[in-house]
Amino acid sequence: MSSRKIDTIVIGSGISGLTVAGLLAKNGRRVVIVERNRKPGGALRRFTRDGIPFDIGFHYTGGLGRGQILDVLWRYLGVRPEITPVPMHPDGYDYFRFRASGTEVRAYYSYERAGEQMCAVFPDEAAGIARYLGTIKNICGKIPFYDLDLPLSPFLRDFFSSQDRPLPEAIASMVKNPELQAVLAAPAFLYGVPPAKAGLTMHAAVAHSYYQGAWGIRGGGQAVVDGFLKTLTGHGVEILTGQGVEKIEVGNGCINGVTLADRRRIPAGQVIYTGHPAHLPDLVTPGSFRPAFTHRIKGLEDTISMFTVFGRMNRPAALPALDRANLYCINRGFDLMADPAAVGNGSVLLTAPGRRDLNAFDDDRRSGDGVILMRPANWSETARFSRENSRTRGAGYREWKTAATKNLIERAAAGFGEGCLGIEPLAAGSPLTFRDELGSPAGGIYGVQHNLQQFVARARTKVQGLYLSGQGSLMTGLLGASMAGLVTAGEIMGLEETWDKVRKWQ
Ligand SMILES: Cc1cc2nc3c(=O)[nH]c(=O)nc-3n(C[C@H](O)[C@H](O)[C@H](O)COP(=O)(O)OP(=O)(O)OC[C@H]3O[C@@H](n4cnc5c(N)ncnc54)[C@H](O)[C@@H]3O)c2cc1C
Structure with missing residues (x-):
């Protein structure tokens, strides 16, 4: 490691960590990223x-x-x-x-096209559809990430306090048809909260980005990571991998640095933690947070998990x-993510990003064979x-995974036709896999839930120099985690100054 004094240690190299590191380093800070994987x-x-090639956690995004x-x-x-970016098909x-x-x-x-399609299928609901789309647009007209002319601070204040x-x-x-209700609620899959617990504002904040545009990315999420790594290296950011942070050291209410698993100490005055917020109290020096805050943050509920099969499509036609x-393939009404054990025929999602994006690029035929099946799963x-x-996970877990894989392929076949039976499973991910890979306590795929009952932890903590970002702390998905990185950098460098630098950059 270079001998220059480190200003900021970023814990975690997901998109929120890469974003906050990039913003700080571009503005002259010396940053080190520590990644456990x-x-x-x-x-x-x-x-x-x-x-x-298969992506763990990226299929498409808005905002591009x-x-x-x-x-x-x-x-x-x-x-x-x-x-x-690869624009999605006009169909x-x-x-x-x-x-x-x-x-x-x-x-x-x-x-416009979303409205036309829904009106064509549910003609009696045209007025309600227009009202729903107008409501989403109206909510998002006040969100600066969607209207770059707006300041950031009032939005952040209200976003965290509004009922x-x-x-x-x-x-x-707005609409009465239970199938249409399910279609309007379906963006909930993109932030991982069962509709029964979700709020309209968070729903709008995610749905709007897709109604405005949807893109794959050539080379998937890994291409984004590789792009960041190249740029960060250019800004002198060091990335230590294969080594988790075991302790965030706090003294007199201020950050002193971190200790790694191999007992190495890295001193710094600022630490940004981008792992699951519920784990933060166990990392900091005991007594750093008030008991009430520790209790609330440790109890934060995870977003839904998924059981996922990564396979080869032997009969793509x-x-x-x-x-x-x-x-x-979904059911009517609001039980899109209902307990799969209770609802035998719960939702199934099929996606083949490599094949889909081959429409734009013809250079990697093998990625076109890949297919991913998913269903909501419980811890x-x-x-x-x-x-x-x-x-060392034993035979019992392997047997469970094999049965769950077979069941998911059959469920997909019941929804999309016998063609799914030609899917050859190559790997599977369960709530346990996501817990181990992402560090979310219950295998949540988007980090913490933003639901109506749960408080939202802010980027700035009571410990001076300690910040949160990522794993659903602000918003979910590639776009939401990037915004979390932006807001956290803003908390350090000045919120509106940082926002101005970004939005006025041409
Ligand atoms: C199956 C699945 C499908 C998805 N599909 C999409 C999609 O189509 N579109 C979309 O926009 N989003 C999608 N997402 C969500 C998206 O991938 C995430 O919201 C986003 O990447 C989260 O980024 P992050 O930086 O907040 O967290 P993460 O990417 O989880 O990064 C946090 C990092 O911190 C590290 N870490 C934690 N604790 C420590 C420690 N103590 N020491 C060192 N390192 C530590 C972890 O190892 C991890 O690398 C999907 C996610 C999943 C799982």
Whole structure:
């Protein structure tokens, strides 16, 4: 490590950590990132099975249109030239199919086309559909990440304190058809909160970015990570991997530095923690937080988990829609993420980002063979195996995974047709896998939940020099975690000054 004094240690190299590190380093701070995993990137990492690359946690995002927030932020950071967004097919980005009726609805990356499609399928609900879309647009017209002319501070103050409206109540007041209600609630899959617990504002904040545009990225989430690594190295950021932070040292209410697993100490005056917020109290010197805060933050509920099968599509022609879009088979109403053990035919999602994006690039045929199946999963399904070490997990867990894999493929076949039976499983991810890979206590795929009952932990903590960012701390997904990184950098360098630098950068 270079001998220059370190200003800031960033714990975690997911997109929130990479973003905050990039912003601080570009503005002259000396930053070190410490990552527990062997490879940087957090949920955006890729892995390969049988020559097919799979993303752990990225399929598509909003915010990448010219002048939209990720495009602007990545241009400011110098990352944008390294990344090639792939616009979703003009036929739509998500196809929703209802198991019971066979009704199909397409989600389009434009308010107008989304509205037209929903009105074509549910003509009696035209007024309610217009009201819903108008409501989402109206809420997001006040969010600076979507209107870059707005200041950041008033939004952050209100976002954390406002009394939100329950999502089911809001949707049910606008449309009555239970299938349409499910379609309007379906963006909840992108922030991982069961609709029954979700609030309208968080829903709007996520849904709007997709109604405004949806993109894959050439090379998946890993391409974003690689783009960042190149730029960060140019700014002198050091990244230590394969070594977790065991202790965040606090003395007299101020940060002193961190201790790594190998007992090495790194002194610094600022630490940004981007892992799951619930783990923070166990990392800091005991007594650093008030007992009430410790209790609240440790009790933060995770977003939903998923059981995921990564496979090879041996009969791709049997599922031609996967060439263009993500396929969702769902039930009517608001039980999209209902307990899979209780609801035998819960939601199933099929996506083949490599194949979908091959429409734009013809250079990696093998990635076109990959397919990912997902269904909501509960921690309770794998809790009994959780004490076993990830390397020594025994035959019981393997048997459970094999049965769950078979069940998911059959469930997909029931929803999308016999073509799914041609899927050859190559790997599977359970709530346990996500807990181990991402460090979320119950395998939540987006970190902490933003639900109506749960408080939102702010970026600035009571310990001077200690900040939070990421794993759902502000918002979820690639876009939400990037915004968390931006806000945390703003807390250190001045919120509006940082925001101005980014949004006025051309
Ligand atoms: C299955 C799945 C599908 C998804 N699909 C999409 C999608 O299509 N679109 C989208 O926008 N988003 C998607 N997401 C969500 C998106 O990937 C995440 O919201 C985002 O990447 C989170 O970034 P982050 O930086 O907040 O957290 P992470 O990426 O989880 O990074 C946190 C990092 O901190 C490290 N860490 C934690 N504690 C320590 C410690 N003590 N010492 C050192 N390191 C530590 C962890 O190892 C990890 O690398 C998906 C996620 C999953 C899991």
